[in-house]
Amino acid sequence: MADYDVETETLVYERPDSLTDLSTHFCPGCTHGVAHRLIAEVLDEMNLREKTIGVASVGCSVFSYNYFDFDFIQAPHGRAPAMATGIKRVLPDRTVFTYQGDGDMASIGMGEIVHAAARGENITVFFLNNTNYGMTGGQMAPTTLPGQKTSSSPNGRDVESQGYPIRVAEMLAKLDGASYVVRRSLDDPKNIRMAKKAIRTAFEVQQRGLGFSMIELLSICPTNWGMTPVSSIQWLQEKMIPYYPLGDYKVHPAIAEIKF
Amino acid sequence: MPPKGRIKVTEIYCKGCELCVSACPQNVLGLANDHITVKGYHPATLIAEGCTGCGICSIVCPEAAITVYREKTVTNRIPV
Amino acid sequence: MARELMKGNEAVAEAAIRAGVTAYFGYPITPQTELLEYMARRMPELGRAFVQAESELGAINMVYGAACSGQRVMSSSSSPGVSLMMEGVSYIAGTELPAVLVDVMRGGPGLGNIAPSQGDYNQMVHGGGHGEYHSIVLAPATVQESINLTVDAFDLAEKYRSLVVVLSDGSIGQMMEPCELPPFKPLKTVFPDWATTGAEGRSKRVLTSINLDAAAQEVTNFRLMRRWQEIEANEVRYKTYFMEDAKFAVTGFGSCGRLALSAVRAARAEGIPVGLIRPITVSPFPTKLYEELSHKLDALLVVEENNGQMLEDVLVATRFQIPVDFYGRMGGMVPFPDEVLDEIRRVARGALDTSGHPRDRWLKRMAQKNL
Numbered sequence: 001m002a003d004y005d006v007e008t009e010t011l012v013y014e015r016p017d018s019l020t021d022l023s024t025h026f027c028p029g030c031t032h033g034v035a036h037r038l039i040a041e042v043l044d045e046m047n048l049r050e051k052t053i054g055v056a057s058v059g060c061s062v063f064s065y066n067y068f069d070f071d072f073i074q075a076p077h078g079r080a081p082a083m084a085t086g087i088k089r090v091l092p093d094r095t096v097f098t099y100q101g102d103g104d105m106a107s108i109g110m111g112e113i114v115h116a117a118a119r120g121e122n123i124t125v126f127f128l129n130n131t132n133y134g135m136t137g138g139q140m141a142p143t144t145l146p147g148q149k150t151s152s153s154p155n156g157r158d159v160e161s162q163g164y165p166i167r168v169a170e171m172l173a174k175l176d177g178a179s180y181v182v183r184r185s186l187d188d189p190k191n192i193r194m195a196k197k198a199i200r201t202a203f204e205v206q207q208r209g210l211g212f213s214m215i216e217l218l219s220i221c222p223t224n225w226g227m228t229p230v231s232s233i234q235w236l237q238e239k240m241i242p243y244y245p246l247g248d249y250k251v252h253p254a255i256a257e258i259k260f
Numbered sequence: 261m262p263p264k265g266r267i268k269v270t271e272i273y274c275k276g277c278e279l280c281v282s283a284c285p286q287n288v289l290g291l292a293n294d295h296i297t298v299k300g301y302h303p304a305t306l307i308a309e310g311c312t313g314c315g316i317c318s319i320v321c322p323e324a325a326i327t328v329y330r331e332k333t334v335t336n337r338i339p340v
Numbered sequence: 341m342a343r344e345l346m347k348g349n350e351a352v353a354e355a356a357i358r359a360g361v362t363a364y365f366g367y368p369i370t371p372q373t374e375l376l377e378y379m380a381r382r383m384p385e386l387g388r389a390f391v392q393a394e395s396e397l398g399a400i401n402m403v404y405g406a407a408c409s410g411q412r413v414m415s416s417s418s419s420p421g422v423s424l425m426m427e428g429v430s431y432i433a434g435t436e437l438p439a440v441l442v443d444v445m446r447g448g449p450g451l452g453n454i455a456p457s458q459g460d461y462n463q464m465v466h467g468g469g470h471g472e473y474h475s476i477v478l479a480p481a482t483v484q485e486s487i488n489l490t491v492d493a494f495d496l497a498e499k500y501r502s503l504v505v506v507l508s509d510g511s512i513g514q515m516m517e518p519c520e521l522p523p524f525k526p527l528k529t530v531f532p533d534w535a536t537t538g539a540e541g542r543s544k545r546v547l548t549s550i551n552l553d554a555a556a557q558e559v560t561n562f563r564l565m566r567r568w569q570e571i572e573a574n575e576v577r578y579k580t581y582f583m584e585d586a587k588f589a590v591t592g593f594g595s596c597g598r599l600a601l602s603a604v605r606a607a608r609a610e611g612i613p614v615g616l617i618r619p620i621t622v623s624p625f626p627t628k629l630y631e632e633l634s635h636k637l638d639a640l641l642v643v644e645e646n647n648g649q650m651l652e653d654v655l656v657a658t659r660f661q662i663p664v665d666f667y668g669r670m671g672g673m674v675p676f677p678d679e680v681l682d683e684i685r686r687v688a689r690g691a692l693d694t695s696g697h698p699r700d701r702w703l704k705r706m707a708q709k710n711l
Contacts, residue, residue: 082401
C-alpha cells in the first residue's frame with residue numbers, strides 16, 4: 001500500500017522489489033550497495049526477478065545472495081563464470097549473472113572469465129573494481145594502481161616487482177565471443193545513471209541471446225583505502241578513472257538495434 | 261516555483277556515509293546528529309527546506325535507504 | 341537388447357546418456373579422453389549440454405553450477421585432472437548436490453604416466469578436498485560393470501544429494517568388451533524442492549557452502565555424517581568368489597580385483613583353498629564383511645595397483661585379528677596374475693611373518709626383487 005497521497009504526490013524512488021529487506025554488511029558508503037541496487041532495479045523494470053539466477057563470488061560480494069530476492073548460488077573463489085556457464089547451459093531461458101570483485105575475477109578467476117567470454121556464454125558479468133581485496137582487509141589486487149599502498153604493497157605497488165594492473169574490460173573486449181563489454185563508474189549521479197543503462201543493455205543482450213556481456217563498475221572501498229566515503233569518491237575520480245577510462249569497449253552491431 | 265519534494269530515510273538501512281549529503285544539489289541533506297540508528301550511525305535527514313524531490317540522493321545511496329516523493333503541481337494532478 | 345563390443349570409456353558415456361544426463365562438462369586427459377569425445381558427439385545430437393571446459397577446474401565448477409538446477413550432470417577426468425577438481429568436489433559436498441564424476445585413474449604422482457593405476461583410492465575414498473565429507477565411490481572391474489555402476493551412480497547421487505565417483509582406471513577405460521547397454525530413461529521433468537530454477541511463484545532459494553557461524557556449519561556437518569551412516573548401512577556392495585570353503589582370501593578392487601580372480605582360479609586349480617573378495621563400493625567400504633571374515637580366514641592378501649591404500653581400510657576392518665599381507669605395483673605398473681599367484685602360494689604356505697606393517701614387509705620383499 002502506498003504510504004503517500006497518490007493524489008498530491010508522485011513516487012520518485014523507492015527500494016526495488018528484487019532487494020530483500022536485509023541491511024547489508026557493507027561498510028558505510030561502499031558502492032557494492034549501489035551496484036546491487038541498480039541490478040535489482042533493472043530486473044524489476046524488466047520483470048525478470050522470478051526468472052533470474054545470480055551467482056555470488058568470494059570476497060565482499062560473497063553475501064550478495066542475502067540481499068537479492070531471487071534464486072542465488074555461491075561459487076568458489078573465481079569460479080562464478082564456470083558455475084554460471086553450467087546453470088545457464090541447463091536452464092537457457094533463465095537470466096544468469098555473476099557478481100564478482102576484482103580479486104575474485106581478475107586474479108584467481110582469470111581463466112574462468114576469459115573462457116566464458118571467449119565461448120560467448122550467454123551470461124552477464126558484473127565486475128566490481130575497487131583496486132583491492134576488500135573482504136580480506138585490503139590486499140593488493142591485479143587492479144591496484146601503480147604506487148597504490150595496500151596491506152600487501154605497504155610501500156606502494158612497485159610495478160618492477162609486482163607487475164602492472166590489468167584493464168579487464170579492454171582485455172575481454174578483444175575476444176570475439178564477447179558481445180557487450182563496457183566500463184562504468186559508480187561515483188556520481190550521472191555515471192550511476194549510465195551504469196544502470198549499461199546494466200539494462202547487458203540484460204537485454206542476454207534476453208536476446210546475443211552472448212557474453214560484462215560491465216566493469218569502478219567502485220570505492222573507503223575502509224581499506226582509509227578514507228571517508230566522500231573523499232573516496234574523489235580518489236576514484238582523480239586516480240581510477242584516468243587509469244581505467246570509462247567507455248564502451250565492445251558493442252556487437254546487433255546491440256545498437258536494442259531499444260528499451 | 262521549483263517543485264517541492266520530500267524524502268523518507270529508512271533508518272535500518274542508512275549508515276550515515278554522507279554520499280547523499282554531498283550529492284544533494286539543494287544542500288538540504290545532513291546527518292541527524294541528535295540520534296543514532298540501531299547499527300550506531302547518525303542517519304541522513306532533511307535539514308532545511310528546499311527539497312525538490314529530484315531523487316539524486318536515492319541514486320547515490322548505496323543502501324537503497326531513501327524513498328523520494330515529489331508534490332504534484334496543480335496542472336499534473338490526475339483527477340481520481 | 342543385443343550385446344555389442346564397446347570401449348570402456350565410450351560405454352560409460354553412453355550409459356550416462358541413457359541414465360538421463362542432461363549436461364556433461366569435461367577436459368581432455370588420457371586415458372579418459374574417449375569419454376569426452378563421445379559426449380562431444382552424442383550430447384548435441386540429443387539436444388543436451390556439452391562444454392569442453394578451459395580446465396578441470398572449470399569443468400567441475402560447471403558441474404557445480406548445473407547441479408544446482410537439480411538436473412543430472414556429470415564430468416570425467418583422470419588422476420591429475422581429478423586433483424584439480426578437488427576444490428569443486430568439496431564445494432559440491434558442502435552444498436549437498438548430486439553429481440557424477442568418472443575418474444579413469446592413471447599412474448602418478450605428478451604428471452606420472454597414462455598407464456592404468458589405482459593411486460587415487462585415498463584421494464577419492466578418504467577425501468581429497470578439504471573439510472568433512474564423504475563421496476560414494478563405485479569401482480567397476482569390467483566394461484559391463486562400468487555401465488551398470490554409471491547408471492546407479494546417478495540414482496545414488498540423487499537419493500543422497502551426494503557426489504558419486506565411478507572409480508575406473510586406464511585398463512577398464514581403454515579395453516573393449518562385449519556389453520549390453522541399458523534402456524533409455526526419460527529426462528527428468530520434476531525437480532527437487534531445493535533446485536535453483538528461478539523463483540517463479542515461490543520464495544527464493546539459495547545454494548551455498550558458506551556458513552560463517554561455526555555452530556551452524558557443525559549442524560550441516562553432522563547432517564552429512566549421519567547421512568553417511570545411512571549410506572554405510574544401505575549401500576555397501578561387493579562380490580565374493582570361491583569363498584564358501586576358502587581358508588585364505590585375496591582382496592582387490594576394480595581391475596586389480598579382476599586380475600586377482602585369474603590368480604585365484606589358478607590357485608584353486610593347484611588345490612589352494614583361496615577365494616576373492618572384490619568390493620564394488622570402496623566408499624562406503626564393506627567393513628563388516630572383512631570383520632566377519634577375520635573370524636573365519638587364516639590369512640588375507642590385499643592386492644592393489646598402488647602402495648596399499650585400500651590396505652589401510654582392510655586393516656581397520658580386520659583389526660589385526662588375522663595375518664594380512666599386501667602385494668602391489670605402483671606408478672602405472674600392473675601386476676601379472678602370476679605375480680599374484682606367487683603371493684597366494686606364499687600366503688598359503690603359512691608361517692607368515694606378521695611383524696610390523698604389511699606395507700613394510702611388502703617393501704622388503706620387493707627390494708629382494710630389486711624393486
